[in-house]
Amino acid sequence: TACSSKYVLSQMHPMWQGPLAIPGGDRQSPIDIVVRKSIFDSELKPLVSVYDPNTCQQIWNNGYSFLVEYDDTTDKSTLKGGPLQDNFRLCQFHFHWGESNAWGSEHTLDRRLFPAELHLVHWNSDKYSLFEEAVMEDNGLAVIGVFLKVGKRHEGLQKLVDALPAIRHKGSVVEFTRFDPACLLPSNINDYWTYHGSLTTPPLTESVTWIIMKHHIEVSHDQLAVFRSLLFTSAEEDVQKSMVNNFRVQQPLCGRAVRSSFS
Ligand SMILES: CC[C@H](C)CCC(=O)Nc1ccc(S(N)(=O)=O)cc1
Numbered sequence: 001t002a003c004s005s006k007y008v009l010s011q012m013h014p015m016w017q018g019p020l021a022i023p024g025g026d027r028q029s030p031i032d033i034v035v036r037k038s039i040f041d042s043e044l045k046p047l048v049s050v051y052d053p054n055t056c057q058q059i060w061n062n063g064y065s066f067l068v069e070y071d072d073t074t075d076k077s078t079l080k081g082g083p084l085q086d087n088f089r090l091c092q093f094h095f096h097w098g099e100s101n102a103w104g105s106e107h108t109l110d111r112r113l114f115p116a117e118l119h120l121v122h123w124n125s126d127k128y129s130l131f132e133e134a135v136m137e138d139n140g141l142a143v144i145g146v147f148l149k150v151g152k153r154h155e156g157l158q159k160l161v162d163a164l165p166a167i168r169h170k171g172s173v174v175e176f177t178r179f180d181p182a183c184l185l186p187s188n189i190n191d192y193w194t195y196h197g198s199l200t201t202p203p204l205t206e207s208v209t210w211i212i213m214k215h216h217i218e219v220s221h222d223q224l225a226v227f228r229s230l231l232f233t234s235a236e237e238d239v240q241k242s243m244v245n246n247f248r249v250q251q252p253l254c255g256r257a258v259r260s261s262f263s
């Protein structure tokens, strides 16, 4: 089964070709969260996020998504509590979305797809001194996933949406400051599911404690349309490809438990 093989056939996704040697391969992400099979764990503590908007530095198009990057040289923007034993530093956040509002998220709830999914990426600053170290280690990373639904305009998101035309092409970067990522979290962050998984793009390392929020945020159709105006390709390439459907196919659970912080 795909749970034991050391190689996973190349995902037929434009993002990458060829067989990938994935470490272990039995705790890959994303997954479908079967809500009725998740296990309430009363030991799970409330999540504590403290984000300093002054650590926001830049926004750039890396050819997979667009990333908002934070200064992670100090413990100014951190996440702890929940399923986490240690203190984690925010290094970046990004999104995954579809070409239509019918799909786009990486995780699903009982197979339900959302038009987009936000990932806030943190690394264990108690155990490691650099993100690049933590990314290779068990539980070196913690990623918060938030589902997006299309509805009313998200006022906090608009500052980010307005910066996107400046980074249309792969490799473009612009300064982006004083953005508080807390504005992208749902009002209630104490209802979540958590499981052990991996990065959803290469290097696909199995170093992530995933924390998937039960409650979604709403963005407008027009705001999501600007995400789709980004390009996978750099300015020099002849054929420009719209940055859409930048999500990975779902991976086998391989017997992993998905715990919930709420009953
Ligand atoms: C040496 C490794 C390199 C630096 C890794 C760069 C990086 O940050 N990758 C990354 C981060 C988050 C996700 S996700 N989509 O949240 O699972 C996927 C890939």
Ligand SMILES: [Zn+2]
Pocket: 094, 095, 096, 119, 200
């Ligand atoms: Zn992601």
